[in-house]
Amino acid sequence: MSHAPVVTMVFALTCEARPWIDALKLKKSDARPFDLYTGDSIEVVISGIGSESMATAVGWIAGRSPRPRVWLNVGTAGHATRELGELFLVHGCAASESGRAHYPPLVAAWTGSTDALLCVDHVSDQYPGGAAVDMESMAFFNAAMRFSNSELVQSMKVVSDNEQSGVEHLNSKRITELMQPHVDAVMRYAANLLSLVPASFSVTTVLDLESLRASHSIKQQIQRALHQLAALDVDAERVSDVLQDQTNARDMLTRLQALVSNTAPMLGSTKGVVKEATNG
Amino acid sequence: MVDTLYIEQAVLELETTAAVVSRYPKARQIVIDRYGEVFNSHAQNFRTQKQNPSLILAEKQNAKVMPAPAQYETGGGAHYYFSHMLNCVYDCRYCFLQGMLRSANYLLFVNYQSFIEEIKSIAARHVDDEKPVWFFSGYDCDSLAYEPVTRFAETFVPAFEDIPNAVLELRTKSTQVRSLLAREPINNVVVAYSLSPEPVAAELEQGAPTLAKRLDALKKLQDHGWRIGIRFDPVVWHAGYDQTYAQAIDSVFTKLDPERIDSVTLGGFRLPKGFFKTMLKLYPEHWLFNAGLSEQAGLVSYQPQLEREVLDAVAAQCRRFVSPDKLFVYYSDEAQQSQP
Structure with a gap:
């Protein structure tokens, strides 16, 4: 079994992940209950919508192998004023406007936009000032940080709706179109994340400790x-x-x-x- | 280069904040409520963060000045320490901050005036003491290394002119001494340099100036009239250590005037057990955490006999140049015995 680090990308919807699945020629696995696509040093998991689905998917994929991972949640989000199709890295995430925020450490190089994200329980056409809105990010951070250091757990969002557009125009095809232009930028960032994983230290086996008669x-x-x-x-x-x-x-x-x-x-x-x- | 600034809401309007922010015009700025949300969050990895630390600007609340451990006394009276900053621009493998802090981000407390007021208030309580009260800076950061950004010495040193019964010790490895050379020295400020032989510094003190550069800065400060101190702490055991340290000590005391050195202190590599365990997890492959150490009473240090042998050898070298009353050697086993 390989112990090389892997990029684990978690999407809520297949239509969000489609540009990566196609561009990286990922193969669909037989695994269940979540759809899983794999390639060299990359795996794409489709969690489904909502916090519960996201947390379960993260735990499920982490349990499949002990490989060191960097985690990247990629998906769509609403934002009051950002343009449709804009990509940004999440620099802060909270489950409510008054709740405690999580600030993912921004160690890996990223020269694009960053923004705050408010994670809500249900689809909303309300856009809070100064933050984007999604439905899975908080669960993603909380779950993935049980398996990797927080520097290696990040989220990137593409703006799917704003105050002007609303959500009525959205369908699978449109979401895939919005995600499509960002494949390269996201993969460059994923590579930067991967470069942060520390090299493992191993001790040459000179003794079979298991078979030794000792306390x-x-x-x-x-x-x-x-x-x-x-x-x-x-x-x-x-x-x-x-x-x-x-x-x-x-x-x-x-x-x-x-x-x-x-x-x-x-x-x-x-x-x-x-x-x-x-x-x- | 810092590319992310986290700024507490409470310090957004401070002059020091504006001055620091102006140094990083291209950095992204993220406004936060309290620094703990970033600095103390769980699942952080110090080693990973050290590759690209962010800078957090915050307000230090509650006590800003704390009593210093007795073993750090260098012949003064009551002694305290304060930290205007947590973490350091250098990456010294032996540094206890790696084991103490969850984050490698630079945390700068910009409410300098609150620190100065508390220092003055504590000094006032010691005004009748026989000896001056000491205030150590540089336990949790390097006092001068970030000077171009923080203006820490430029702000704090003049404040000590008004506190004649107090002494400020700046602990550093830095060559950022311009602000000190640009003004008249004052007698109640000591600039103490942490020194290591060149080969030790090259291997364990990433990003820090070479011994030669530190000595150049020390020489300038001494010639300018500043009181200076020398710290070989930690002394690091390695094959041929006696020769390595003898060469370094020769170069230190031939470059500087030993008669005008305030104090010389020596101590072995040592850490509280909890810090050691964290650092071993961060750097399992490093020889420093795997050579010659033992644990006694919650402190991991060189095995007692080895530590005595090493420190005694280095102390003997120092005594060739400095008088015994200026030399302070900290043995881990004695420090443990003296703990209440």
Whole structure:
């Protein structure tokens, strides 16, 4: 199973996602209960309308694999004064005008517009001053931030209606048309988000901890010592040598901890260079 | 370059706010109610945010000046600290802020006058003390590194002219000393530099000036008549550390006049256990968090024998140049014993 990070895009409606599905040639999965489209390092989930659907879809896709994810909710929103078809990144989101807001940390590069978003429970033709309106964003943030750091959980909206236009003109075809011009800009932003995912740190397996006869505490301490030796760039071969002929877990731990204590880090080194215990 | 400014509603009209905002004409501005909504929200990752921190302008409410831990005394009387800013433009791997704060955004408290009033009020309570009362700045940020934007020293240093029984210590690694060199020095301000040998600084103090540049700034300040302090804190254990520190100490005390240095302090790499655990999660691969450490009484520091060996060796080097009454060495095990 791949552990490479993936961009997970969550849309409420298929007509909103259609330009990405087509442009990226995503394949529809057999998975249920949500429609899922996948490609290289990208997955598109269709949640359906409303908070409950959104939260469930986020939990469902997160549970399918433990891959590190960046999350991007893309959809339509109403706005009092913005032009139809305008794209913006959400810089603040609240469930009511007086409620506590969530401010997604804006770490990934984005030079386009940003705006606040008010998340409401039902379709509305009321446009609050200074914010866009949608129905899923708050649930999206709350759910996705259980699985990834908040810097990696973002929402982008395309204006589908405003005070002048109202919502009467909207249908599936029109929504797809409004989303279509933004495929590249959204994907560039997604790539910037992806670049923020920290590289994972892994410890070379030199010991089968599962099969070792030892208490949980001893196994944890052995794990910690192996982690320290990896961080100090001690060769796996060297660690194996130290453990050679050892069958008792406590003796293994003692030897590993002695090796940790006796290894002074060497400045300016690259991988694999350490110096043994001269203390100066 | 900061590309996002969060501004509390309460400070929108302050002069300091306008001055800071004018430095970032292209940044997006987001008005917020309270800084905690941004700074303290959950699920943030300090390491990720450090790649592109935003700047938050806010009002510091409640207490602005706090008593400083006893171990930070440098021969003065009562001692306090205050933080006009949380977080720093440098990225030092050992910095405790990575373990203490959820956010790497720069949080600047722009109600400077409230800080100054509280400092004056506390100093007034100590007016009959035998020794002056010390106010430390630079625990939770670098005192000078953001000076072109914050004008912190430019504002606070003159205020201490009116508080003769108080001393202000500015803690820094920065070469932003223009405002200090542009005025007459005052005797109750000490500029204390955190120094590390060049190879240590290169590896652990990303974005900070080199040792040579810090020494140039120190030399200018000393020649200009400012009181200066030297801080090797943390001293970092590594292979060949005695030679690395000996070279650095030679260069420091041959460049500067040791007789006119206020104090020299040394301390090993140490962190409260909770901070250490957070930092290890952020940087699991870094050798700093995996070499020579042990935990005692909630503090993670070098193993006691190792810490003594390292600090004693560095202290011996310092004693070649400075008198014992100016040298302060903080041993983690003694600090723990002295805790109430």
